[in-house]
Amino acid sequence: MTGQGASHQFLHPRHWKPAKGYANGVAAEGQTIFVAGQIGWNADQRFESRDFVAQIRQALENVVAVVREAGGSPEHITRLTWFIMDKREYVSRLHEIGDTYRSVMGKHFPAMTMVQVTALIEDEAKVEIEASAVLPK
Numbered sequence: 001m002t003g004q005g006a007s008h009q010f011l012h013p014r015h016w017k018p019a020k021g022y023a024n025g026v027a028a029e030g031q032t033i034f035v036a037g038q039i040g041w042n043a044d045q046r047f048e049s050r051d052f053v054a055q056i057r058q059a060l061e062n063v064v065a066v067v068r069e070a071g072g073s074p075e076h077i078t079r080l081t082w083f084i085m086d087k088r089e090y091v092s093r094l095h096e097i098g099d100t101y102r103s104v105m106g107k108h109f110p111a112m113t114m115v116q117v118t119a120l121i122e123d124e125a126k127v128e129i130e131a132s133a134v135l136p137k
Helices: 052-069 087-092 094-105
Strands: 002-004 008-011 025-028 031-039 077-084 111-116 127-135
Touching (some): 025 077, 031 052, 052 077, 052 094, 052 127, 077 087, 087 094
Antiparallel strands (some): 002 008, 031 127, 077 127
């Protein structure tokens, strides 16, 4: 176990190569929040952009808004699962995505999974992100 968050500890076996941009695991204790998949539309369920990175920003902001509704903040997020439409676009725009991620989440990197999918329910969506968070007792 290494690293401390507000209500959790990052899990990283000592003999493993360091993870970059995510944690291999998180141990947490407290009130668990489950956030449904959030896409890149605003509170009125309208897409303001068709741009991949802009939709990532909005999806992350939506995740954080739900966590804040429970009294939490980004550092309470323990897990993110990303569903993306285009792996090549993700890889080619990784620097922009990293900047966008840090502007919303700070330097908080929970356990993460990313999956490329063939479609999302909303045709204009390019990304969907679901999350779990644990608020301290």
